[in-house]
Amino acid sequence: MNIHEYQAKELLHGFGVPIPNGKIATTPAEAEAIAKEFGVAVMVKAQVHAGGRGKAGGVKFCKTPADAREKATAILGMQIKGLTVEKVLVTVAADIGSEAYVGIIVDRQRKKPVFMVSAAGGIDIEQVAAQTPEKILYLPVDTRYGLRGYEAMRMGFFLYRDVKLAKQAAKIMQQLYSAFMASGCSLAEINPLVATPAGELIAVDGKMVIDDNELDRHAEIEALRDVSSEAASEVDARNCNLTFIKLDGNVGCVVNGAGLAMATMDLVKYYGGEPANFLDIGGSSNPEKVVNALRIITADANVKCILFNIFGGITRTDDVANGIVTATKANPLKVPIVIRLTGTNEEIAMKILTDNGFSASADMDEAVKKAVATAKGGKAA
Amino acid sequence: MSIFINKDTKLVVQGITGRDGSFHTKQAIEYGTNVVAGVTPGKGRQTFEGAVPIFNNVYDAVAKTGANTSVIYVPPMGAADAIMEAVDAGIALVVCITEGVPVLDMTKVYPFVKERGARLVGPNCPGVISPAQAKVGIIPGRICIPGPVGVVSRSGTLTYEVVYQLTRAGIGQTTCVGIGGDPINGTNFIDCLSAFEKDPSTKAVALMGEIGGTDEQEAADFVKNHMTKPVVGFIAGQTAPPGRRMGHAGAIISGSAGTAAEKVEAFKAAGIGVAVRPMDFVELIRAKLH
Structure with missing residues (x-):
């Protein structure tokens, strides 16, 4: 089962992952009101179960509340890969220093969840894997022991030279892993994980796919199902x-x-x-x-x-x-x-x-x- | 001869008193399988159909009956525990029929089973049958006859279809193994191919794969490098759209990986005969046997 970006980010936030402030709007007026409340530049992002939202014009940067209203008008009702956009996430636009990719997926060959992390974030990870595989660190996790501290630190230092950032990243790996296991995911990713110029890490986009077989023991996740998108x-x-x-x-x-x-x-x-x-x-x-x-x-x-x-x-x-x-x-x-x-x-x-x-x-x-x-x-x- | 199960198989049924467990246990007994014990916690000291003793756990079943093989019909949330219990109790072959086992459970079960040197078939599989010897699982006995072909498949009813056509054409089977349609399963194609290669009675192998993952491609490599016996293969899901789970949790094309076309190519490159339609197995296998 797929869940929306805003739902995935809320789940991740529940495990401590820092995310930008954001709220859901179903009308342009709501989008404007949320942007006004935040009082800073925002992103308006289509919430739909399809990749390539940005390329399709479903993700826009907005300087003012009026701008947010205008962009939301264009995005709401838009079709992305055959799906109609019924909700947008209005979220504080982060200051971007650098972007990393952090993902965890159940790997059929290794028969384990495997972390994939790369400092080349913000873009399609399959492309990075195909063209520059050396830019990705793969780290399989034995779920009987969980993600160990040294493994999380290894990934932190793979992404950042700065010790403070590396330690923050290691903490986020642990939080992501906990969210992944607790929610019965087959995939969870943060892309991009942004380092702000001020030296803070923040999950700007998040995605989670839930193993359908887990839904019987996760009523709270089943409740996130959006039937309007099916x-x-x-x-x-x-x-x-x-x-x-x-x-x-x-x-x-x-x-x-x-x-x-x-x-x-x-x-x-x-x-x-x-x-x-x-x-x-x-x-x-x-x-x-x-x-x-x-x-x-x-x-x-x-x-x-x-x-x-x-x-x-x-x-x-x-x-x-x-x-x-x-x-x-x-x-x-x-x-x-x-x-x-x-x-x-x-x-x-x-x-x-x-x-x-x-x-x-x-x-x-x-x-x-x-x-x-x-x-x-x-x-x- | 056969692989994995035979006349010496002593079977314990985990979940013997459940709806599926009881139904298929009766069928297995009727087929001539040596069902020595059942397990349902809380129903120890009762008997199943007045003939099979029921125990509270697998440890007691093994101690009292010498069971060496287990079949699991417990609900999905209890399946991981059932597998681990069987293996820990010393069972060498565990066949898990249960569908819907969470894949994260399997990430714990898989290394547990491997480290103890046991074999798990499944989950989400129809089981194993060695015609005229033993039946562990739900493959209908009457569609099989003994003969020279090893059958291995990720599917259930598609396997029945092919086996039934072979049988009607007079081509029998040594053993049919359904390895299951989940992303992580205990036994893969290579395990079965390797066992069939070693089994003197098996003269040819029929392999049914499907979209998703790379098991078929690895199987093709194995056939090319390690097998002397002929193999005929089929891939289901040519018309499956990418990104959708086609019933089986493992039958999904992720990104551009796991398509039917790449698997068929791998088969061809390895010298595996490709059945374009399920019915093509009969003629292809017949040709390989002569």
């Missing part, structure tokens, strides 16, 4: 315990299991079609899930054909068949449906389907081909 259909699906990702194609896919769901989408593409979504109904054979899946998929006007691909292991295919019958009785389908199912209770499932006027195949390849052709031709299957 596709409505995806929110709906999550509430029904379905994993759903909307795409741009016209073949709506309902599959059990993530790997098979991906393979099904790929096969749709292979036969010249475009998948409309990723949808995993999971391992249980609850007919209710099928009903919800159909409701969510048919809400997408792009969908010209629905494709079921069910491999019954734990999932009972007769349960899925019953779900299809129930769902379509309540809400008759407006688009054709192609059903492939095989495995547990296949014979019963086939009978349920044919008794109710559906046809089904046991072959994945054949079903996908048919779904692609149907979506293209718009003919009933």
Whole structure:
């Protein structure tokens, strides 16, 4: 789960990380009032779950409250990577001496969280890593022992020659690490970490990504979720315990299991079609899930054909068949449906389907081909 | 022959009285797996289905039954503890089926397991089956038959799909291992490839990978440098958009890394036969066996 910059900075601040004063505005008038209250130059920053906000014009420096109002007018409602900006963070503009990058990410290869720190901050760290890897210090942390003092100091001195700054930085590493662990993050970064000409460190931008698997034990983090920044259909699906990702194609896919769901989408593409979504109904054979899946998929006007691909292991295919019958009785389908199912209770499932006027195949390849052709031709299957 | 599990496997089921644990324990027993014990704290001295003794902890189960393998069906927040307990009690192979284990928990579990010389398969995996010998986990027994192919996969139902097609074509399996779809798992492709290379009954390997991370690329390097047996591979997620978690926590393209295209390239460079569609495994494997 992504959280906004202002939320990440508040979390970090709770662990002692110094951040510039800031407040959220949803209208230009609020932005102006906040700038007036601060009485200094401010930054107006779009709060949206997308990288490259600055390049898109979503981050602006404002000298006066009137300026803040004007910039907020331009930014609020702006589209950044398909997402509408509904909030801006109005924050005191920091005096910048130098900028560093500090990040911590769970590294799959090392199987540990790894700090990445670089004095070349303020820009894209992937670019630094690719072009000048020597400018980055990688420091893996054994989470059983936590971040040790000497490790934090090593990073502090990698970033700053000045002892006072290095010690401040080491302290911020500890605070960042604590926030990372306590919030169940898969990524946390401060970019840039600014050293002011007065010799103070301050986190000017912050980002955190939370491991979805942690949300059950972090209700306070789950409460930070901003559903307005997600596709409505995806929110709906999550509430029904379905994993759903909307795409741009016209073949709506309902599959059990993530790997098979991906393979099904790929096969749709292979036969010249475009998948409309990723949808995993999971391992249980609850007919209710099928009903919800159909409701969510048919809400997408792009969908010209629905494709079921069910491999019954734990999932009972007769349960899925019953779900299809129930769902379509309540809400008759407006688009054709192609059903492939095989495995547990296949014979019963086939009978349920044919008794109710559906046809089904046991072959994945054949079903996908048919779904692609149907979506293209718009003919009933 | 087989890898990881066989007729001598003595299985303890952690979470045997739960919904999933009890269902799959019955299936495992029916398949002929030697289930010697169950563990549910507080239900010690009871029995499961009148046949399998239940213990309060894994230590007692090991002491009383000589269990050497464990399968875990406990809820995600308790899974890390369950794995560590099993390993500390002396279990050599722990298979964790549980989905949703926090990755930071795994950063502690992984070195704990390694340092004690045990093997963990999973979490978030369908488990391991050696056809006609033993089944540890949830892979349906009836889709497998014994034969010469080793199967290793990050997925569940996609594995069933491929295994079922192999079986229908008369091509059996030595062992099928689902290593799981999480970013940090106990056993990777290389561990399985290396075991299949050493297993005299395995004549070819079918490998199913997916987007995210670099496990498949490292597996390709291993195949190129250390394997004599033929390998056929598949990558799911060609059409996955970057930055989105495709069901499995580990199936995500981060920045430009972990795409299907780079993995397929790595396979080709290593001489791994590439199945473009899941159904292509049958012909590719058949050709390698002859």
